[in-house]
Amino acid sequence: MTATVALLLDSVRLLMARKLFVITLGISALLVLIYSMIGFDENGLSLAWGLFHIESDIWVKDSPGARTMLLGIFSTFIASIWLAWGATILGLISTATILPDFLSAGSIDLVLSKPISRVQLFLVKYAGALFFMIAQISLFCVGVFFVLGLRLGEWNFGVFAAIPLITALFSFIYCISALVAVLTRSSIAALLFALLFWFGLWIVQSTEQVLNAIATQQQVTAERSEARIESLEAAIVRRQEALEKAENPESLVETIASNPRRIESLKNQIEADRTRIVRLEQEAASAQNLGAALDRWHGAINGVLLVLPKTQQTLQLLDRAMDVDLQSEIENSMFNAQLEVAETGEFEDGAQTRMMPTVEQIETERAAAERIRDDYQSRSAFVTIGSSLAFEVVILGIACFIFVRRDF
Amino acid sequence: MTTVQAQAIDIRQVRKTFRGGVEALKGVDLTVSPGEIFGLLGPNGAGKSTLVKILLTIVKPSHAEGRLLDGAVGDKRVLRRVGYLPEHLRFPDYLTGRQALDYFAALAGMDRSARRRRSPELLDLVGMSEWAGQRIAKYSKGMRQRLGVAQSLMNEPDLVFLDEPTDGVDPVGRRDIRRILEHARDEGRTVFINSHLLGELEMVCDRVAILVQGSVARQGTMDALTSGQRAFVIRVAQETTQEQISAIAQAAARSVGSIPLETSGSEFRLESENPAGAQPVIDAIRKSGATIIGMQLRKPSLEELFLQTVGDTADAAGARIGKSRSKRGDGKQRSAK
Numbered sequence: 001m002t003a004t005v006a007l008l009l010d011s012v013r014l015l016m017a018r019k020l021f022v023i024t025l026g027i028s029a030l031l032v033l034i035y036s037m038i039g040f041d042e043n044g045l046s047l048a049w050g051l052f053h054i055e056s057d058i059w060v061k062d063s064p065g066a067r068t069m070l071l072g073i074f075s076t077f078i079a080s081i082w083l084a085w086g087a088t089i090l091g092l093i094s095t096a097t098i099l100p101d102f103l104s105a106g107s108i109d110l111v112l113s114k115p116i117s118r119v120q121l122f123l124v125k126y127a128g129a130l131f132f133m134i135a136q137i138s139l140f141c142v143g144v145f146f147v148l149g150l151r152l153g154e155w156n157f158g159v160f161a162a163i164p165l166i167t168a169l170f171s172f173i174y175c176i177s178a179l180v181a182v183l184t185r186s187s188i189a190a191l192l193f194a195l196l197f198w199f200g201l202w203i204v205q206s207t208e209q210v211l212n213a214i215a216t217q218q219q220v221t222a223e224r225s226e227a228r229i230e231s232l233e234a235a236i237v238r239r240q241e242a243l244e245k246a247e248n249p250e251s252l253v254e255t256i257a258s259n260p261r262r263i264e265s266l267k268n269q270i271e272a273d274r275t276r277i278v279r280l281e282q283e284a285a286s287a288q289n290l291g292a293a294l295d296r297w298h299g300a301i302n303g304v305l306l307v308l309p310k311t312q313q314t315l316q317l318l319d320r321a322m323d324v325d326l327q328s329e330i331e332n333s334m335f336n337a338q339l340e341v342a343e344t345g346e347f348e349d350g351a352q353t354r355m356m357p358t359v360e361q362i363e364t365e366r367a368a369a370e371r372i373r374d375d376y377q378s379r380s381a382f383v384t385i386g387s388s389l390a391f392e393v394v395i396l397g398i399a400c401f402i403f404v405r406r407d408f
Numbered sequence: 409m410t411t412v413q414a415q416a417i418d419i420r421q422v423r424k425t426f427r428g429g430v431e432a433l434k435g436v437d438l439t440v441s442p443g444e445i446f447g448l449l450g451p452n453g454a455g456k457s458t459l460v461k462i463l464l465t466i467v468k469p470s471h472a473e474g475r476l477l478d479g480a481v482g483d484k485r486v487l488r489r490v491g492y493l494p495e496h497l498r499f500p501d502y503l504t505g506r507q508a509l510d511y512f513a514a515l516a517g518m519d520r521s522a523r524r525r526r527s528p529e530l531l532d533l534v535g536m537s538e539w540a541g542q543r544i545a546k547y548s549k550g551m552r553q554r555l556g557v558a559q560s561l562m563n564e565p566d567l568v569f570l571d572e573p574t575d576g577v578d579p580v581g582r583r584d585i586r587r588i589l590e591h592a593r594d595e596g597r598t599v600f601i602n603s604h605l606l607g608e609l610e611m612v613c614d615r616v617a618i619l620v621q622g623s624v625a626r627q628g629t630m631d632a633l634t635s636g637q638r639a640f641v642i643r644v645a646q647e648t649t650q651e652q653i654s655a656i657a658q659a660a661a662r663s664v665g666s667i668p669l670e671t672s673g674s675e676f677r678l679e680s681e682n683p684a685g686a687q688p689v690i691d692a693i694r695k696s697g698a699t700i701i702g703m704q705l706r707k708p709s710l711e712e713l714f715l716q717t718v719g720d721t722a723d724a725a726g727a728r729i730g731k732s733r734s735k736r737g738d739g740k741q742r743s744a745k
Binding site: 002003005006007009010013014016017101104105106107108109110111112113114115116117405407408 | 426465466468485486487490492494496497498500502503507510511512514515516517518519520
């Protein structure tokens with residue numbers, strides 16, 4: 001226990017001595033300060049503690065819009081961009097030297113000559129490196145927690161979910177740095193491979209998202225086309241019945257209604273519906289084929305992703321913890337605006353629309369976006385974190401095995 | 409009834425072959441008694457550091473038998489009672505001297521109160537009290553080495569390994585470190601030193617071992633190692649003529665019998681450590697009328713002993729190689745026939 005405490009305390013001293021730690025902390029403090037500048041009153045949004053004012057009906061004091069905005073800025077921008085990218089990169093740079101320095105000749109000899117097991121040494125040193133993120137995020141979350149409490153009157157403890165989630169995200173990448181450090185004892189190699197791995201993860205996850213989006217969109221297109229076909233077929237049946245009655249009237253009313261123009265119109269509508277059905281069938285078949293092909297690729301990439309850390313999905317868990325979904329709010333607003341334009345055929349400034357998607361296309365996109373969002377939100381947090389941690393455990397196990405067996 | 413005190417180090421057949429087939433140690437047998445200062449010498453690449461690292465679990469042996477204090481070689485628990493100063497020690501630069509002592513003593517399992525008590529004592533002993541609150545980044549090499557020595561003694565070890573302890577230290581510092589080592593021995597600690605500075609070792613070591621090409625070529629006390637190599641050297645005045653010296657040599661050679669007697673300039677060297685053996689030479693000098701200006705029992709220095717051992721081993725290895733080549737050559741000749 002004495003040795004474990006000493007190792008952890010040493011990690012704290014090491015990080016406190018790093019300029020990057022202080023710089024990162026400074027940036028975090030600045031962001032919290034900027035964040036605290038956003039406020040709400042009865043008439044709208046106030047910025048820079050009331051220095052500027054924006055009139056709004058949605059973002060007023062104690063409104064759901066104000067809550068979504070402030071929480072959404074934290075989860076969608078600050079946590080996702082600063083903590084998950086900026087602070088994590090600075091963290092990787094800052095901690096990349098910890099294990100190589102620890103393993104260097106003249107340093108490791110002395111530590112290994114102490115009565116501590118190598119497994120304990122390695123794991124405690126690794127945990128010490130995670131302190132960089134834990135300390136940074138904790139201080140940041142405390143700041144955000146108080147800003148939210150003072151601005152919204154809502155003491156949202158979900159903010160603190162960022163501490164384990166972002167630390168976990170960092171550790172999924174840092175384990176690669178640790179493995180490379182044990183193999184090469186080079187901090188540059190450790191950092192480079194960690195960043196390359198992260199980039200690779202980003203490619204795999206982005207590919208999965210793109211494939212999922214397109215496959216889902218094709219699936220929705222096919223489903224909506226089939227539904228439309230069914231509705232058109234029903235319309236044809238109705239029109240055929242009407243046509244039959246128009247051509248063979250049995251009552252006076254039917255005789256009055258059955259004039260040649262109506263019969264011609266019904267025939268034309270039936271023909272148009274049949275033409276539309278053929279086009280929709282082609283569209284459905286095409287969407288189904290493409291969707292099925294993409295589904296196979298999506299399944300394969302999902303299989304790959306299953307054994308890899310899921311950084312983006314880990315980050316999305318923060319929205320769930322904070323009970324906020326700014327992304328869906330933004331998407332809904334966007335679709336509503338598009339629908340308005342598509343229905344009126346004009347932009348707000350009176351300009352005519354050209355090349356704008358149809359209402360049908362917008363509705364299809366909205367349905368696909370909702371389904372994709374539901375898909376990711378329904379994914380188990382246990383599987384997301386569990387499978388990512390399993391990856392980390394395997395990598396750390398390999399690194400630890402090498403460290404334990406190595407002669408120094 | 410007598411009790412036999414266990415050896416501080418008692419190892420047998422320690423072998424290490426690194427990956428790639430480099431055989432660093434070829435079966436080292438070594439004993440170090442409690443409370444002595446033991447020096448391990450050897451040329452570069454002899455395996456000295458590898459041997460120490462095996463004892464400290466830094467390197468895993470291919471084979472090792474024996475004990476370190478009261479534990480088996482490789483038993484981590486025994487390291488609680490062991491101190492170590494590695495060669496080219498690198499302290500974390502961000503720590504102060506006091507923090508470094510505290511950190512490494514805590515890793516050795518020492519409790520906080522003991523660390524707080526011991527730290528100022530040792531800082532004082534190595535003359536670093538004034539610098540204790542400064543970051544190590546500001547220390548000179550000599551200061552780091554002093555701190556390293558203090559660190560090795562923090563956990564009040566029964567056995568201390570010091571790898572080149574005076575490396576980078578000025579003459580005053582070397583003297584101080586020698587005193588610290590002697591002080592440690594006086595406290596009953598066993599000190600095991602690896603060093604290239606043979607003069608330093610000669611001044612403090614009770615026993616030495618010479619490691620050459622992965623094997624212990626010699627080990628014992630300085631007296632034991634140099635016994636049989638001591639000689640009485642008798643010097644006569646410069647005015648003594650060559651005829652007088654020849655006459656003395658002839659007369660003395662008849663008297664000393666089989667004991668080798670050499671003449672070099674105005675010196676007579678008799679290969680014996682028995683004073684009685686030197687008397688006939690003295691008698692011969694007096695009889696010739698020459699003046700004796702000095703007489704001393706001369707023993708080889710550690711450096712001479714070391715060079716002699718390394719040379720002998722190299723010659724033996726050369727002879728083995730020659731023999732082996734010769735055998736292969738014979739084989740070729742035979743097969744050619």
